[in-house]
Amino acid sequence: MASSGEHDRLTRWRKNEAALYRVVPYGGLALGTLLALVAPAPHHLGALPTLAIAVAAGCWVAWFVTVHPGWQSRRGLMAVYYAGLLTFGAALVAASPWYGFFAWIGYIHAFQVLPRRWRIAGVTATAAIIATSQGGGLVIAMSHWPLWLLLVLFNLIVAGSVSWFAIIAEQEDAKRRRLMAELGEANRQLTETVRENAGLHAQLLIQAREAGVLDERQRMAREIHDTLAQGLAGIITQLEAAEQTRDRSADWRRHVDNGLALARESLTEARRSVRAVRPESLETARLPDALVELGGRWSDLHGIRAEVATTGTPRPLHPEIEVTLLRAAQEALANVARHAAASRVGLTLSYMADVVTLDVRDDGAGFEVTDQPTSREPTGGYGLTVMRQRVTRVGGELAVESEPGGGTAISASVPALPGGAG
Numbered sequence: 001m002a003s004s005g006e007h008d009r010l011t012r013w014r015k016n017e018a019a020l021y022r023v024v025p026y027g028g029l030a031l032g033t034l035l036a037l038v039a040p041a042p043h044h045l046g047a048l049p050t051l052a053i054a055v056a057a058g059c060w061v062a063w064f065v066t067v068h069p070g071w072q073s074r075r076g077l078m079a080v081y082y083a084g085l086l087t088f089g090a091a092l093v094a095a096s097p098w099y100g101f102f103a104w105i106g107y108i109h110a111f112q113v114l115p116r117r118w119r120i121a122g123v124t125a126t127a128a129i130i131a132t133s134q135g136g137g138l139v140i141a142m143s144h145w146p147l148w149l150l151l152v153l154f155n156l157i158v159a160g161s162v163s164w165f166a167i168i169a170e171q172e173d174a175k176r177r178r179l180m181a182e183l184g185e186a187n188r189q190l191t192e193t194v195r196e197n198a199g200l201h202a203q204l205l206i207q208a209r210e211a212g213v214l215d216e217r218q219r220m221a222r223e224i225h226d227t228l229a230q231g232l233a234g235i236i237t238q239l240e241a242a243e244q245t246r247d248r249s250a251d252w253r254r255h256v257d258n259g260l261a262l263a264r265e266s267l268t269e270a271r272r273s274v275r276a277v278r279p280e281s282l283e284t285a286r287l288p289d290a291l292v293e294l295g296g297r298w299s300d301l302h303g304i305r306a307e308v309a310t311t312g313t314p315r316p317l318h319p320e321i322e323v324t325l326l327r328a329a330q331e332a333l334a335n336v337a338r339h340a341a342a343s344r345v346g347l348t349l350s351y352m353a354d355v356v357t358l359d360v361r362d363d364g365a366g367f368e369v370t371d372q373p374t375s376r377e378p379t380g381g382y383g384l385t386v387m388r389q390r391v392t393r394v395g396g397e398l399a400v401e402s403e404p405g406g407g408t409a410i411s412a413s414v415p416a417l418p419g420g421a422g
Contacts, residue, residue: 022069025061025105029054032092032099041136045095053095057088057102078113085109086125093133100133127155235259237337238301258301287322288314288349291329295347298333305344306333312351316419324390325349325358328398328412331387332360340364340408355396357413366402387412 033054037047045053064071064081071077086106092099106126110119131151142148242255282290288310295306329347336342342364350357384400387410391398396414 022065024108025065025102026058028102028105029058029061029099032096032101035098035101036096039098041097050092050095053088053091054099054102057085057092060084060088072113075113075115079115079118082106082109082113082122086122086129089126089129090132093129097133097136100130103129103133124156128152130155235263282319282322282326286314287317287325290322290326291347291349294326294329294333295345298337302337304336304342306347307345308347308349310349310351314349314351315416317356318417318419320394321356321414321417324394324396324414325356325412327390328358328387328410329360331383332410335383336360336362336364336408339367342407352416354416355413356416357411359409359411361407361409363407366404366406366408368404369400369402384410 033051036050040047060081064078064084071081089099089103089106093103103126106129107123110122110126114122131148131154134151134155135148238255238259242252242259245251245255285293288308291310292308295308298304299306332347333345336345340362342362345360345362348357348359348361350359384398388398391412391414394414396412399411399413400408401411402408
């Protein structure tokens with residue numbers, strides 16, 4: 001706001017200065033003519049010659065200043081104009097000392113039309129003409145030339161002081177205009193930067209939204225695999241077993257009840273996954289207890305002995321870390337049930353200073369581990385891939401060791417982030 005007000009003041013000052021530059025010469029010429037006719041000075045030239053010179057001076061100013069205002073930027077042409085202005089001023093003062101009011105215009109126009117190095121000469125010549133007017137005319141001033149020189153000196157001191165301040169003001173004005181131009185350029189660049197930042201911000205919002213959508217899709221894919229896919233596979237296994245034991249009522253009922261329990265559990269976990277809520281087992285128990293419960297239910301369901309052990313000092317972990325380890329255990333056990341044909345499985349949860357490790361070992365058929373993990377595994381599933389994505393997502397590592405006939409060992413190591421850590 002301050003810069004805008006200052007700019008407005010400068011604009012008004014330049015308009016007033018331009019008006020003064022154009023109008024004042026005619027006022028000084030009119031006043032000098034009126035006084036020369038009403039109160040003629042001694043040794044005046046006469047009315048008609050004086051009026052003729054005054055009309056010529058007015059036409060000179062009108063032609064260069066009023067009719068062609070654009071000529072002010074043409075320094076060479078304006079030097080001719082100023083020389084003519086001084087000539088007319090000297091001639092009018094010689095005709096009548098009252099025309100000092102017109103000759104005084106030389107001070108103003110020196111700063112308007114002359115280059116800086118010629119302004120002192122213009123001011124000095126104008127001071128000499130004004131001193132002649134103040135001395136009573138050319139004849140009287142020359143007869144008392146010491147007094148005339150004193151008047152010239154006085155006028156030079158006064159005009160020089162005014163000129164000095166005018167030069168300083170002009171330099172400050174030029175500096176101010178330069179600073180305002182630089183400020184305008186800075187504002188333009190700032191506006192351009194803000195516009196570019198707005199575009200980048202919009203682009204970042206789009207990318208963040210797309211990344212959020214992709215992340216949510218990946219999360220839902222993992223949750224569907226860990227809940228619905230595993231649950232459906234277990235239900236199918238129980239229904240197939242029930243089909244084979246149709247003639248044994250007790251076994252048939254047991255398999256059907258197991259299938260119903262799996263269906264209810266899978267439905268509950270699916271709903272919790274949609275709401276991005278932790279598995280129910282972690283809501284009601286700590287991670288070691290949840291693994292013990294998982295191993296017991298899995299062992300009862302598949303008839304394979306599962307042993308769960310914990311080493312180190314259990315402590316609360318970040319919810320995402322605990323969910324990752326629980327899901328890894330679920331996937332590892334599901335793979336054992338589907339592919340390993342094992343007779344025993346061991347799960348070991350190890351709490352260490354910086355990491356927590358879950359090891360799952362079985363004595364099943366095993367498989368050939370390739371150097372580069374692929375999206376589809378030799379068994380035809382995606383379990384290890386999903387498990388690896390989960391573990392990597394929280395900054396952990398997944399290692400798989402297996403060979404045909406030698407069982408399988410899976411180790412998931414994740415950072416031991418404390419509960420509540422971001």
